[in-house]
Amino acid sequence: MLQMTHLSKAYRTEVVETYALRDFSIHVRPGEFVAVTGPSGSGKTTFLTIAGLLEEFTGGEYHLDGADVRGLNDNQRSRLRNEKIGFIFQAFNLIPDLNVFDNVDVPLRYRGFNGAERRRRIQKSLERVGLSARSRHYPAELSGGQQQRVAIARALAGDPRLLLADEPTGNLDTQMARGVMELLEELHRDGATIVMVTHDPELAIRAQREVHIVDGQVVDLVAQPRIVRPSSQAQA
Amino acid sequence: MFGYYIGLAIRSLRRNVVLTVLMIVAIGVGIGASMTTLTIFRAMSGDPLPGKSAQLFVPQIDNWGPRKGGGQSAATGSKLQNQLTYIDASRLMEAHAAKRQSAMYGTGLPLIPANRDLQPFTAPIRASYADFFPMFEVPFLYGAPWSAADDAAHAAVVVLSRKLNDKLFAGANSVGQSVNLDGQTYRVVGVLKDWEPIPKFYDLTDEKFGKGADVFMPFTRAIDQQLRGWGSFNCKDPPDSGYAGTLRSECIWIQFWVELPTPADVARYRLFLQNYASEQRRSGRFDWTAETALRDLSQWLRFNEVVSDEVRILVLVSFSFLFVCLLNAMGLMLAKVMARAQEIGVRRALGANRSAIFTQCLIESSVIGLVGAALGLVLTALGLLGLRTLLSQSASALANLDLLDVGIVIALALGSAILAGLYPTWRAGQVQPAWQLKSQ
Numbered sequence: 001m002l003q004m005t006h007l008s009k010a011y012r013t014e015v016v017e018t019y020a021l022r023d024f025s026i027h028v029r030p031g032e033f034v035a036v037t038g039p040s041g042s043g044k045t046t047f048l049t050i051a052g053l054l055e056e057f058t059g060g061e062y063h064l065d066g067a068d069v070r071g072l073n074d075n076q077r078s079r080l081r082n083e084k085i086g087f088i089f090q091a092f093n094l095i096p097d098l099n100v101f102d103n104v105d106v107p108l109r110y111r112g113f114n115g116a117e118r119r120r121r122i123q124k125s126l127e128r129v130g131l132s133a134r135s136r137h138y139p140a141e142l143s144g145g146q147q148q149r150v151a152i153a154r155a156l157a158g159d160p161r162l163l164l165a166d167e168p169t170g171n172l173d174t175q176m177a178r179g180v181m182e183l184l185e186e187l188h189r190d191g192a193t194i195v196m197v198t199h200d201p202e203l204a205i206r207a208q209r210e211v212h213i214v215d216g217q218v219v220d221l222v223a224q225p226r227i228v229r230p231s232s233q234a235q236a
Numbered sequence: 237m238f239g240y241y242i243g244l245a246i247r248s249l250r251r252n253v254v255l256t257v258l259m260i261v262a263i264g265v266g267i268g269a270s271m272t273t274l275t276i277f278r279a280m281s282g283d284p285l286p287g288k289s290a291q292l293f294v295p296q297i298d299n300w301g302p303r304k305g306g307g308q309s310a311a312t313g314s315k316l317q318n319q320l321t322y323i324d325a326s327r328l329m330e331a332h333a334a335k336r337q338s339a340m341y342g343t344g345l346p347l348i349p350a351n352r353d354l355q356p357f358t359a360p361i362r363a364s365y366a367d368f369f370p371m372f373e374v375p376f377l378y379g380a381p382w383s384a385a386d387d388a389a390h391a392a393v394v395v396l397s398r399k400l401n402d403k404l405f406a407g408a409n410s411v412g413q414s415v416n417l418d419g420q421t422y423r424v425v426g427v428l429k430d431w432e433p434i435p436k437f438y439d440l441t442d443e444k445f446g447k448g449a450d451v452f453m454p455f456t457r458a459i460d461q462q463l464r465g466w467g468s469f470n471c472k473d474p475p476d477s478g479y480a481g482t483l484r485s486e487c488i489w490i491q492f493w494v495e496l497p498t499p500a501d502v503a504r505y506r507l508f509l510q511n512y513a514s515e516q517r518r519s520g521r522f523d524w525t526a527e528t529a530l531r532d533l534s535q536w537l538r539f540n541e542v543v544s545d546e547v548r549i550l551v552l553v554s555f556s557f558l559f560v561c562l563l564n565a566m567g568l569m570l571a572k573v574m575a576r577a578q579e580i581g582v583r584r585a586l587g588a589n590r591s592a593i594f595t596q597c598l599i600e601s602s603v604i605g606l607v608g609a610a611l612g613l614v615l616t617a618l619g620l621l622g623l624r625t626l627l628s629q630s631a632s633a634l635a636n637l638d639l640l641d642v643g644i645v646i647a648l649a650l651g652s653a654i655l656a657g658l659y660p661t662w663r664a665g666q667v668q669p670a671w672q673l674k675s676q
Contacts, residue, residue, distance in 0.1 A: 075589045075591075079587070081585070087586065107587050109237065110589075
């Protein structure tokens with residue numbers, strides 16, 4: 001599903017070249033739930049932005065769902081991002097002017113679905129996260145946990161092959177965080193491939209596998225005790 | 237997606253009403269100021285006879301020689317007088333060297349209406365030859381111009397303006413009816429449609445943007461009736477007494493136009509004019525080599541400084557003001573776009589490519605431009621209304637918005653808003669979606 005091989009990302013100035021990722025390799029299989037951990041500045045977020053085609057890399061290879069993403073132009077990257085990836089942000093990143101329905105609608109608009117198809121997908125996604133009754137509410141009228149559920153519904157609406165979550169519970173209290181994590185685990189059980197960046201060991205342990213990054217390199221692949229059962233797709 | 241972008245634009249504009257109002261006001265005020273002056277400028281500098289103006293010429297003859305009187309054009313530095321004497325006008329008419337030609341002058345007579353409910357009044361008259369009407373493509377509502385035979389016969393015939401026909405005959409076809417001018421009966425041969433060229437190019441000696449005559453009569457008849465000119469009358473030396481003295485004098489008071497359809501006709505007429513001036517010297521009328529000129533309609537408008545330098549400067553200043561307004565609008569739009577960087581980043585992360593963001597912002601600028609255009613149109617109309625109270629009654633015709641002006645306002649406002657929005661829109665397209673994740 002996601003395969004990075006000897007990937008590097010360097011930020012260059014006139015005098016300094018700083019590597020955010022160096023000789024970075026990772027392979028996420030379909031249906032896996034992978035936690036990416038590491039200290040601040042280790043390169044977790046850079047990994048996530050490159051994985052999400054939000055940023056280009058300097059060297060190495062990256063295949064997403066079988067497609068080599070090197071050298072794709074802005075249009076191709078945008079289309080691939082829209083079709084293959086669902087983002088879940090720490091700060092939810094809902095658009096405050098748009099109600100729940102219209103927020104979930106955003107990626108579908110860029111996909112070019114017709115109105116009926118968009119409505120069907122939005123309703124299905126909102127039902128999936130248990131917020132179909134709140135479709136006309138605006139983000140400011142929802143709790144943090146509900147906002148994150150809307151963000152998850154938005155990420156799911158396009159049926160992406162990969163969910164990328166960046167500290168999905170970072171802005172939530174314990175109870176709400178538990179609810180969101182349970183939802184992610186449920187999605188994983190249903191076959192979703194999830195890569196979650198987190199600095200919280202308690203969350204990381206709930207993933208199927210943990211990838212630890214230090215100074216831009218994968219330092220350890222730790223087999224975790226499985227709290228979540230791997231999906232049938234993953235087992236395959 | 238267009239409807240979606242329109243909806244987003246309206247939501248975005250409603251999000252910060254104060255900023256939106258400021259942007260719209262900046263564009264609207266700039267458009268209002270520039271369009272008010274541009275409308276006046278366009279009316280002043282417009283071609284009063286599109287398609288025909290290049291074939292219409294005014295001959296000029298230096299009949300005053302080295303010792304000049306009035307009638308010179310300071311702007312062009314020309315020493316040539318802007319009208320002809322009766323002597324030259326009648327000789328050029330007799331020569332009939334152009335396809336069409338007409339000597340003319342403005343005058344007036346008391347008109348006694350047949351309808352006793354109406355009081356007698358003084359009717360402004362244009363004395364001209366029959367060629368005046370086809371040469372200037374004057375449109376007729378009823379009837380037709382008088383004939384060349386009527387000119388020759390000094391016939392008592394008239395053509396009425398629509399306004400006068402409405403007044404005297406309640407708008408009915410009055411061809412064949414008669415009007416009483418200063419006790420004499422004139423037969424109506426035609427009634428014009430509305431015809432008020434701006435500027436009043438055929439006679440710029442009095443009011444350049446004034447109203448035309450209500451009655452047109454043969455030049456020959458007007459001379460017979462010893463009607464004096466109402467407009468500019470300039471002399472090098474005092475004329476002999478009496479009307480005959482005026483006709484014999486070197487005083488200039490007659491306008492003269494010729495129609496020359498081809499460049500060859502123009503060249504021939506130029507030669508004819510030079511020969512005519514030489515002939516006048518040989519005959520002893522001039523003791524100098526008389527300069528001559530033949531200016532087409534647009535040259536004639538420039539020669540007479542129809543559009544003054546002050547008006548040109550005013551247009552320049554008002555468009556500079558529009559530029560300043562646009563800079564303000566651009567700054568406001570930039571602030572708005574930068575405030576929405578997060579939303580733009582989210583949209584990019586969710587699949588919007590640069591052109592989608594660019595289109596969304598451009599449509600938002602266009603919506604601002606359209607509302608700015610509406611405000612600009614209202615302000616332009618108010619500006620022109622204000623100018624009408626300041627201008628003389630005759631010049632107030634300049635301060636009118638036509639459909640083309642409305643089109644220009646909308647195009648200018650849209651263009652301005654899009655122009656002002658280009659840089660902010662470009663900046664919006666440059667927002668890096670990765671920023672969204674890294675800034676958290």
